Amino acid sequence: MAQAIAVREGRILAVGSDADMLALAGPATRRVDAGGRTVIPGLIDSHMHAVRAALSYSTEVNWIGAHTIPEAMQRLREGARARPGQWVVVAGGWTELQFAEKRKPTLAEVMAAVPDQPVWVQMFYSHLLLTPKAQEALALSNASLPAGMALERDAAGAPTGWATASIVNMSALFDKLPRPTxxxxxxxxxxxxxxxxxxxxxxxxxxxxxxxxxxxxxxxxxxxxxxxxxxxxxxxxxxxxxxxxxxxxxxxxxxxxxxxxxxxxxxxxxxxxxxxxxxxxxxxxxxxxxxxxxxxxxxxxxxxxxxxxxxxxxxxxxxxxxxxxxxxxxxxxxxxxxxxxxxxxxxxxxxxxxxxxxxxxxxxxxxxxxxxxxxxxxxxxxxxxxxxxxxxxxxxxxxxxxxxxxxxxxxxxxxxxxxxxxxxxxxxxxxxxxxxxxxxxxxxxxxxxxxxxFDERKRGSLEPGKLADFAVLDRDFFGVPVAEIGGTVSLLTVVGGKPVYAAAPFALQ
Ligand SMILES: [Zn+2]
The missing domain is CATH 3.20.20.140 (Metal-dependent hydrolases)
Structure with a gap:
């Protein structure tokens, strides 16, 4: 735990008290007052399919953090409006339990949100909803699902509008969608x-x-x-x-x-x-x-x-x-x-x-x-x-x-x-x-x-000589109730000494 950090040429120069760090500053030093906020080393996800997620981030709709089905349907509508005539794709990252309704959206709800464009909604790699327009575009029908896929049925035996799948056949079908440019x-x-x-x-x-x-x-x-x-x-x-x-x-x-x-x-x-x-x-x-x-x-x-x-x-x-x-x-x-x-x-x-x-x-x-x-x-x-x-x-x-x-x-x-x-x-x-x-x-x-x-000597902690990767948080990770940690965002993220993301009050500096 320290009060201040000094950065030079992309690396951490020193960590210590405000007075000691200010003593290192020269006329050209940029000073940022974090306002007493918590600063942590930049986080590193050791297993994220980030390269793949990035390819379609600008063209897919995601339901991450959506709390109700209407909120999810609104995101579909916005996605459809942003890309007229194109596929609307939700490629996972959600579960029905995140919705207040505790269920998956129905085909009717999805079609009401996006009536005129093909829609693909995937839950994990296990469930898939394709609207009739989507089935048409993939030359499929409920009667001709790919091998390994089956119609999901409710307790009364009626089709739910969803299909069940495995990671292999879901991925094979996904590969038939038009690729982002x-x-x-x-x-x-x-x-x-x-x-x-x-x-x-x-x-x-x-x-x-x-x-x-x-x-x-x-x-x-x-x-x-x-x-x-x-x-x-x-x-x-x-x-x-x-x-x-x-x-x-x-x-x-x-x-x-x-x-x-x-x-x-x-x-x-x-x-x-x-x-x-x-x-x-x-x-x-x-x-x-x-x-x-x-x-x-x-x-x-x-x-x-x-x-x-x-x-x-x-x-x-x-x-x-x-x-x-x-x-x-x-x-x-x-x-x-x-x-x-x-x-x-x-x-x-x-x-x-x-x-x-x-x-x-x-x-x-x-x-x-x-x-x-x-x-x-x-x-x-x-x-x-x-x-x-x-x-x-x-x-x-x-x-x-x-x-x-x-x-x-x-x-x-x-x-x-x-x-x-x-x-x-x-x-x-x-x-x-x-x-x-x-x-x-x-x-x-x-x-x-x-x-x-192989980077633990280069990053992952705020120590002299390491790469200056850190984030100023909007709340105190060590002090807030655990239930509030999930809502944390960074207000200023620095990679190699360079700000890569800034929000108020740092955005204006
Ligand atoms: Zn894996």
Whole structure:
């Protein structure tokens, strides 16, 4: 805790008392009075699909933070008006439990809001609503849904207007929608990163994702080249070619070694899908494990970081056996491999991760999905995710959201959830023994996340010599009631000593 901070040439020069910092100021020094407000290190989301979210941020409608169905319908109407004749797309990031009505909107409500344009509304990767215009545009009908999709029916057996889907068939269908143009991608990337800056984020670790391909990194690369990025991005390669992942990685990384880039944009290895056959596969057969091992060995040999999507603790030993096998040949601790999700990680799994030097990126999936997950998990939900146990065992832990299809990107919503364990519907699922202190939670969202891109000595805390990434908050993170943390915004966000977002009273300075 300190009173003041001095910044020079993009880095923190000193931290201390007002008097000591003022003594360092020269005639050209710009002085900003934070007015006694709380200043925190810039937040870092260790698992956000930010590059993908950015591509369509200027063309999609989102329901993040909408509290009622009429509010959500109003956003659809505005989205339709902004883009006449075009698709209106809500690509996740919401749940029915956030609405006062505690249900999904009906087809009739959506059609009343947007009668004349095709509408796609997706909830997580499990539910999809397509209006008749949308079905027509995709040459589909209720009678001819793609394989793996089915009409959702109510208790009386009547169709609800929604279809159920899986991540694979939902993503395949999503890929048939008209793509935003390159100009949309550039505009969306600027706007989305500014939106993240408004919420005190100064960095993300990006794990690729479904429906984003190497060619779609062009907007990000353009903004980086023009030195227009306002968010530090460490990104990884997400496997796209079933069965040929190793060849794909080899090809794409020939001139893209691990760590290539700079402090704004850096290549950070492979993941979160390593091989397609192992993705969400809790019972991989011998051939699938062998193929994975081949890729993992190659990654270790190339000094690549590796992050993998893994949901279930019951099958984590399958993965850890493979990691241990690689580790016997090439120690993986220096490579900072990590597992994403794993909300029900057991102490035994965490202990094996600790022994390997493998990190864990933890997200607030349970904020939107906790009611359903807790109903399935029963009393075990009190330990999901095992935040405090992981810290006690010394596992490197990063915080984040997994936005934006399955979660809101708001870090303060995630921080509040880390502290109160309450879902968007208000149900408290996590027990006191897995509830971190405010300081621990903030550390996870800063230094903890920085570890995953090898940056904890460069950023994540306000110490001399580190990059000057910080945010002046509108309220005191350490003092306000926990229930008010989720509403926090930044009034001034600084990346590398440069203001990237400012609101009153700082906007006029
Ligand atoms: Zn994932």
């Amino acid at each position: 390159y100009q949309d991608n550039v505009a969306g990337t600027r706007q989305f990163f500014t939106e993240l800056n408004r919420l005190a984020l100064t960095g993300v670790v990006d794990p690729g994702g479904f429906s984003i391909y190497p060619s779609q990194y062009a907007a990000l690369l353009q903004l980086w080249r023009e030195r227009q990025l306002t968010l530090r991005v460490a990104y990884s390669l997400f496997a796209q070619k079933p069965g040929a992942e190793l060849a794909e990685y080899r090809d794409l990384t020939q001139m893209l070694p691990m760590g290539f880039g700079d402090d704004m944009l850096r290549f950070n290895g492979i993941g979160e899908r390593i091989t397609i056959a192992m993705y969400n596969n809790n019972q991989p057969d011998a051939a699938t494990r062998e193929k994975f091992l081949e890729v993992a060995r190659w990654a270790a040999h190339e000094h690549m970081a590796l992050t993998i999507h893994w949901q279930e603790d019951a099958s984590a030993p399958v993965l850890l056996d493979l990691f241990e096998q690689v580790n016997r040949e090439t120690p993986i601790a220096p490579l900072r491999w990590s597992i994403a999700h794993l909300d029900n990680a057991s102490p035994a799994t965490l202990a094996r991760m600790k022994a390997l030097g493998v990190g864990w990126t933890m997200q607030d999936a349970m904020y939107l999905s906790g009611d359903r997950i807790a109903a399935q998990a029963g009393p075990a939900a009190a330990h999901m995710p095992p935040l405090v146990t992981a810290l006690r065992l010394g596992v490197p832990v990063g915080a984040g959201t997994d936005a934006h299809r399955v979660a809101s990107y708001n870090p303060f919503v995630a921080l509040q959830w880390m502290l109160d364990g309450r879902t968007v519907g208000g149900r408290a699922t996590r027990g006191a023994e897995e509830t971190p202190t405010r300081e621990q939670a903030l550390r996870l969202y800063t230094l903890g996340s920085a570890w995953f891109s």
